[in-house]
């Protein structure tokens with residue numbers, strides 16, 4: 001017999017396996033998804049060593065070394081869904097006044113922010129909230145993400161605005177990462193100029209670059225800035241991103257959200273990814289294409305704030321990869337269901353179903369620079385995968401947020417099953 005593959009674990013009885021290839025073999029749905037029907041996956045020490053039709057996997061793998069077999073129950077298997085943009089470390093409530101002002105009094109997000117509400121409300125709440133409570137809120141939100149099949153999220157600071165508070169938020173993300181099976185990619189976010197520094201923008205910028213950044217550096221992997229008429233201008237944003245990338249952080253920015261601001265044009269060549277894009281211009285699209293910048297778009301934020309939806313199909317036609325994300329935060333998107341995001345991407349943006357799946361797996365991995373490890377199921381990749389009790393993968397986008405039975409496997413270990421976190 002030709003040489004067999006050594007594996008310690010097999011996942012079998014997979015009705016539909018979506019491998020989500022980097023370079024699809026064609027434009028058909030099945031090509032975009034890398035669909036294998038009647039599949040199995042063989043793992044060794046938490047990594048994928050073989051996958052394909054179940055009979056091929058059984059024939060290839062040395063049966064004597066298998067320690068465990070997991071029955072996928074005839075379900076759908078995908079790389080763990082991934083959310084590459086959340087504001088996880090903030091206080092999760094406290095924005096009911098904003099909500100009612102928008103819904104019943106015709107106010108809007110930017111006006112509320114200009115009057116000292118919005119983000120600044122959450123800054124006050126986060127600063128005042130004891131560590132223990134933030135930690136227990138964080139764990140609960142992580143469970144909600146996992147219930148919907150998510151295995152990795154990015155989490156931002158940005159609700160403190162001073163060095164000790166931003167550090168505290170990033171340390172909280174570190175604690176959450178260590179105490180929960182969800183993997184967390186921590187990002188320092190320069191979110192706003194605090195009211196007390198309103199007249200001293202330049203000195204606040206210096207403070208960010210020379211005080212906050214060096215202090216948060218040991219706990220951050222990414223840097224982000226809110227480039228918007230209500231936050232930092234283009235030149236300030238560029239300086240912040242430059243200071244972060246010089247220190248080895250992965251750069252991203254919130255751009256063209258509340259109004260057209262030519263922020264994409266200014267930042268596309270200085271960031272790995274750009275988020276929001278609700279008001280992106282034609283020139284901005286051209287710049288993202290030229291610079292190969294990854295987009296991150298938020299249907300639930302557009303829905304919640306009544307903003308335009310980012311031009312998803314236009315980006316697709318231009319060949320610009322983008323991730324779909326919740327943007328979880330208490331103000332603009334209090335939503336921890338990537339499946340609701342998928343549903344809105346279909347309903348409101350008319351994204352093709354297979355592209356939605358790519359935007360929940362491979363593209364967020366690209367946005368975080370993790371796409372050689374996760375976001376795709378292939379040889380050598382981490383066994384980070386989710387099993388959904390569904391007959392048809394398209395039901396991942398039809399359920400208006402209700403999670404089907406979900407099992408989450410991280411590094412080959414089952415961490416979520418039967419609606420419970422497994423310790």
Ligand code: NIG
Nearest residue numbers: 119122226254327329331332
């Ligand atoms: O991505 N707009 C900037 N930051 C967040 C919202 C934060 C908040 O409103 O608390 C966003 O939408």
Ligand code: FE
Nearest residue numbers: 085087254327
């Ligand atoms: Fe955001």
